[in-house]
Amino acid sequence: MNDPLAPARTGNRQALTLTKSVYEQLRADVLNGKLRPGEKLGAEALRNRFNTGSSPVREALNRLLSEGFVALEEQKGFRVAPVSRQELSELVTARCWIDGAAMTESIRRFDTGWEETLVLALHRLSRTSRGDKGRPGDADWEGRHKTFHMALVGGCGTRWIVRISEQLFDAAERYRRLAADYVPERNELDEHRTIVEACFERNPDKAVQLLKHHYGQTFDVIVESLIAAPSTGPAKEHG
Numbered sequence: 001m002n003d004p005l006a007p008a009r010t011g012n013r014q015a016l017t018l019t020k021s022v023y024e025q026l027r028a029d030v031l032n033g034k035l036r037p038g039e040k041l042g043a044e045a046l047r048n049r050f051n052t053g054s055s056p057v058r059e060a061l062n063r064l065l066s067e068g069f070v071a072l073e074e075q076k077g078f079r080v081a082p083v084s085r086q087e088l089s090e091l092v093t094a095r096c097w098i099d100g101a102a103m104t105e106s107i108r109r110f111d112t113g114w115e116e117t118l119v120l121a122l123h124r125l126s127r128t129s130r131g132d133k134g135r136p137g138d139a140d141w142e143g144r145h146k147t148f149h150m151a152l153v154g155g156c157g158t159r160w161i162v163r164i165s166e167q168l169f170d171a172a173e174r175y176r177r178l179a180a181d182y183v184p185e186r187n188e189l190d191e192h193r194t195i196v197e198a199c200f201e202r203n204p205d206k207a208v209q210l211l212k213h214h215y216g217q218t219f220d221v222i223v224e225s226l227i228a229a230p231s232t233g234p235a236k237e238h239g
Helices: 006-031 043-050 054-067 085-108 112-126 139-153 159-178 188-200 204-228
Strands: 070-073 077-080
Touching: 006 043, 006 054, 006 159, 043 054, 054 070, 054 159, 085 139, 085 159, 085 188, 085 204, 112 139, 112 188, 139 159, 139 188, 159 204, 188 204
Parallel strands: none
Antiparallel strands: 070 077
16 A cells, blocks of 8 residues: 655655755865855755755754754854854863863773773874875764764763764864864874873872963964965855
8 A cells, every 4th residue: 555645755755865965065165164264055955955945954054053053143144153262261161161071981980891992992093194284184083083072971871961072073173174274283192191001000190280281282373373374254155
């Protein structure tokens, strides 16, 4: 017997898939700096780019708005969210609070599963080339860098905290990538290793201090680099 609702369900699945595709591509373009801070996100231009209707574009933009990656201006429409020293400072503070608490709890709950996850994440990151300075970030390194930071908090036993940590990581990562062409040489791997060593020593105070120093170093180089970089204001007008 034919299901009269089957076409509708198929159409809904296709619409959801298309919305997800538009969202993921726009989000990636914002994170990697292809879409610059302040850049206009015209609905018509996006419909043409993705060869789709208004609904998937609108839903994708609203989702990015809820995540803080785009801004909505009255009577002007959507734009890529601006960047500022103040927002970055707030992001770093929030990461220190959330990640510090999650890592402390992970150490308190220390088990072999978390230990093995950290060892593997650090090993894979250390074996991955970051690419030449001045070029877009290597996708493998970027992915493994995020995996490492998620591993640091992943033993806390609270999925909500890990989810918040991931959101904060992505928001801060946008700043790091915008400044990537202008960041001076730095041995981040040693910083990562010392944090892991403090975790294995089961010394949460030391681990949190090292993590705060790591985030503070990143804040300093990004701020200095963005000041030296060309304007991060609107680069283009689309639509």
